[in-house]
Amino acid sequence: MDNEIPLPPPRRIRHRSPTKNPVASGSSLRKTYQLSRFDDRSSQPSSDPALFSSDDIPASGLENYHAPVPSGSRKRRYRGTWWGEMVKDPKRKRADFKEKRHVDSGVWMGSDESGADSLLPSEDPSMWGEELLKDTGNSAVTGSRTDVAMHDSERWTAQGQPWTQRSGLKKVEEPKEHQAARNIVNECLESGQDSVDLSNCFLRVVPPDLLRPLQHLTKLPAIIEPPITEDVYSSLQPFLRLFLTGNSLQSVPGELFELGSLKVLSLRYNKLTEIPPAIRRLTLLQEVNLAVNRLQYLPWELLWLIKKGDLKHMIVRPNPLMQIHEAEIAQWHSPEGTELDSPEGTLKLRDYEGPAPEEAWAPIHVATGPVRRFNMEGMPVDAPASGMSASQPNQQESRVPSLREISLLACTRSVFFDQVSDEEMADYPGLILRMLRQAKEVWNGGGRSCSVCHRSFVLARTEWIEWWDCSTYESGLKGPRCSGEKLRPLPFRRLGCSWACVPNAEADQHSREELQL
């Protein structure tokens, strides 16, 4: 039985720096360390040498701790890090280390117990200097190696606990419908499906970061058994379609407007009261369905998409839209060449014969509503609440944004703005709180830009309704309007960033520029 192969020694935890008992470990390590420095100074690597399980000496177990250390076990002596060495021996110069660094192979091989975190002398940075100090001081050997090991293992468990707890706290259970929606989106992303159907998902809000990944959606080429005919080939350009039909959304998330490649958007059967003007960013949009919502007006930017963008089909009815015969009208726009200035005249398309003229297809501007002005705080000027509107008239017409506007815009552009929670905001002074809330709302909706001068803004200073007939686009451009057809104009809300941004301001600006030329 004496010749029996010795069992492998119990695994020792190999931390070079226990926090609980630094005196003991420091001194014992130091002893070996100094030895090492004298006997082989030239070939010392700058990083920790690799440790192998075969390096363990069977005799160095707990039973005979004080046994003489065999000379073969040199490797284990180098346990100081290179920065540790510097502190221990202040006489050594940096140049010495430079030479040594050439020896370093750059390969770091951790043994099983020395994780990446054990590279540092201690996890707690405040303990760091202290430890090194104790190392340099010549304290007596008091502890034993097992002590160290025990403390180390204690530390491990102590460390482990808060770690798991913390991660447990962080994970807040997401509502089931959000999870389901995320699954659908992920599935579409994985299979390259460019028609994302999130209809009837019972979403009240669109959870953050749900739609953003869709902008990176790529289609996968289909694998089809031969024989291959020509109609098998299809475009790999995604024709992105997003269906949010039949949810309970009350507002459109700004994230949606980051999907620049969106071609079809359906928000039918929701509880939307407003479509943010940021919809203008969806320049490739071809079809939009906003039916069965609570919209009273449409964003003017939708009209811009028709004129300058790709929008060909726009379904907006039914909605509780404003009606032109109930609304206040400041100006009727009758087509050129006609003297009719009555509502009846403009509400009827001009008679034509033969092929349909361009105006039978294009949207027709029927009327413009009165302009509502807001003061610098974003309150309507004619409202009795605002007593501060007695500004000089010449100042009112300037296009210079107010300082409030500039600072609010800077707020929304800064990185911390989305991190400010509503609770934190409640601590801000009441005067600016309302403006900040409004800014947040605008920011959530994807921002606004002036429909006249294209400047980004937060608080609108002017607002008016333009009535346009888009019936050809409502039917998906199936055919032109008939001759003499009755027009059914839709209300489009336009916002301006300053009191100079009002209807006809564009035309005025053009004429002024022409005069200057």
Place this chain on the structure above:
Amino acid sequence: MASSATDSEFVTLVSGDGFEFVLPRSAACVSGTIRRMLEPSSKFAEALTGRCILENISGIVLEKVCEYFCYNEKNKNQSNVPDMEIPPELCLELLMAADYLDT
């Protein structure tokens, strides 16, 4: 002396921490609050001396405010107004100041 101060083309704005900014009266009057302070018909001390002490605005913020006054004055009649840069760390304080100064 009082009459010369009211006629003077320039006014002095003093921040809470003692910084003084001298700028044209017309630029400072962009702010409704300052305009009312400097109203010659009122017998406010500010109107008589042409010196507005704004206790609750710090020098750093007031500097930016003055920059805005000049920016506003300069671009008043322009149709293409350039943007004014605001460092994000100042925007909340500036918002407070803007509310106070009614600009």
